[in-house]
Amino acid sequence: KYYGQTGERDELEIPEADVGIISGGIRNEKEKHVANEMRKKCGTLIALGSCACYGGIPALANMFPIEALYQKVYRDSKTTDSADTPTDNLPPLLDRVYAIDEVVDVDVRIPGCPTNPDLIVTALTGLLEGKPFELPERSVCDECPLKREKKASGGEIKRMLESVEFKQGVPWDHTRCFMEQGYLCLGPVTLAGCGSKEGNGNGVTVPRCIKGYMPCRGCFGPIRKGANPMVDMMGAISSIGLDAKQVEDRRALLNRYVGAHNRLRPLPARPKKGS
Known part of the structure; x- marks a missing residue:
């Protein structure tokens, strides 16, 4: 496993924070690990965007078994040279795409693709003022x-x-x-x-x-x-x-x-x- 902007670290280091924001769903073991670490280190965890809240477009892949996806992407695609599925230095895929709240507890959900910036401001301002954010x-x-x-x-x-x-x-x-x-x-x-x-x-x-x-x-x-x-x-x-x-x-x-x-x-x- 490699972490950091350029893969210079071998451990995930997330500082403690009052608020953490996760965008994107969870498709592999690394993303699951990051979500769990974020939950441990952040007082309030925000799922930002449709992928984080509901799986988004990537979750359309949930209609197919993993092996069928491998076959389509790496072997049958006319725009890709046929090859074995890559495994070196890649985190294993999970059985499907998960929304963040299926893996860890989420305090605030802000959907949208893209998210309305006004909602982000409202949610963060509400946290500062102690007001719950709900659509x-x-x-x-x-x-x-x-x-x-x-x-x-x-x-x-x-x-x-x-x-x-x-x-x-x-x-x-x-x-x-x-x-x-x-x-x-x-x-x-x-x-x-x-x-x-x-x-x-x-x-x-x-x-x-x-x-x-x-x-x-x-x-x-x-x-x-x-x-x-x-x-x-x-x-x-x-x-x-x-x-x-x-x-x-x-x-x-x-x-x-x-x-x-x-x-x-x-x-x-x-x-x-x-x-």
């Missing part, structure tokens, strides 16, 4: 200023190869809800908190993806602990007349940022026809 259990849709006509859109789910309908430079409530336009927006099942009051919103809070005229991707994770975004989203899709079966690779897309906590795991192999 309210409301959805992106609860904060979204787009106009909802509450009419079923029907038809096929649109891909983002074609732009949503919007008028730039006018108040946000002049643009129709992206879900009602037929796009897959994860706002109904995603925790609010990414938004800001910048742009042409006349002081209203605008979620970050919406501000870029894009549907919500779900990076802030589920609205409440124990919620299942995939199941809830299937209901939201059906409620406006869209067919959830049109969503390709539903497991991955609807759990894109939240694959830790056993939300994503390998499925048992299907029996072959005729067997």
